[in-house]
Amino acid sequence: MRVFKFGGASIKDAEGIKNVYDVLQKVGYDDVLLVVSAMGKTTNALETVIKDYFEKSSALKASVQEVKKYHNQILLDLFDSECPAVFEDVNKKFLELDYFLEHNKSTNYNFVYDQVVSYGELISTTILAHFMNYKNIPTTWVDVRNLIKTNTNYRDAEVDWALTQENISKNIQRNQLNITQGFLGSDPNNFTTTLGREGSDYTAAIFAYCLNAQSVTIWKDVPGVMNADPRYFENAQLLNQISYREAIELAFYGATVIHPKTLQPLQKKEIPLYVKSFINPLLKGTSVSKGNTLEPYLPCYIVKRDQLLISLSSIDFSFIMEEHISEIFSLFHQFKLKVNLIQNSAISFSVCVEDKFDNFKEVNAILSKKFKVDYTEKVTLYTIRHFNDTAAQMVEEGKKVLLKQLSKETMQIIISEN
């Protein structure tokens, strides 16, 4: 069996859905499982719904309406008024969402988040499955929440591998086209959970692992994994082959083209991962598999924007010792600040963090009681794997470098954007 993942960008409109059909015609669809994300930016739109819901904002009705309108337009573009069943099925999902928003009593933000945001994938897969059937490709719609079991860590749930393995082995039918949702799972009480933003790649890997799949292909709006994000680097080049180890490193440092959790399950069973263009599906793209580190061997650039550079020194000029560092880290952990770089000197300790959940104000208040805290907001962290002088010069040229760190394979540079 092959596992294919289609992300939001590939199905952002009716043309995108039709293109999935074209891709399947070209590459085959017998014995395939499609893992599908929400359409376009639907997850972001549903995040606005959740925010409006918790703020009891008068904008809630309009933000829900926007999600409905977007999907209804795609339905009209795809089916006109033929195939009433798809209109009914999608409408049913919207009614469920309305019902939840009206009747929910839970004040747990993360719980509510998962119940609401999941409609993006539930609806996209409903539309896609109907479209395939409409085009005479028989398709089975699978509710992933009956298969991927997780704990109750809403928004970043951890997979119960044993239960998930059992469910997937028992329930996925081979030799047909299956369609299921990326990003979702369910907890022991069968409430919906999610695996973290951009988690659909990970879902594809979970299925591939449990099914002993032949390969995973993630279909992208780029030709494959490149040595830099082509949105920011004009001369980005395609990488034909990357080892699992190297791909894990690139994803770890923030190459957003592959979700970092995706690679480990695949590496364990040596299942190859192909990253290919949904615009030119017959091109080879990138193969992540056992083998060469990187082919061609080029410096790889990874950019992380909107980082926070924090420098801590002790108020009395004493050394920053292990006990301080462990205290600082447990605080970061508690407030979900993700540490991307650390540098230590005798009396100061610098960290580059990502404050996804806007918690730094609180952390700063606590730290300031013990340390002198200096910080610079909105810095950019550049990572160059397999760096050379030319590569470093290119990144630094004309910019204000705040910090630089080297290891054998990797150079990291923090740049001030002001």
Ligand code: ADP
């Ligand atoms: P999906 O729709 O599957 O979620 P994403 O938008 O997450 O797709 O990923 C595709 C995007 O990743 C590309 O449009 C590209 O801008 C970006 N990207 C970042 N780093 C790289 C890289 N090294 N190679 C290719 N694309 C990259």
Ligand code: ASP
């Ligand atoms: N729809 C989810 C997100 O946008 C999951 C994914 O696309 O991978 O984060």
Ligand code: MG
């Ligand atoms: Mg993505």
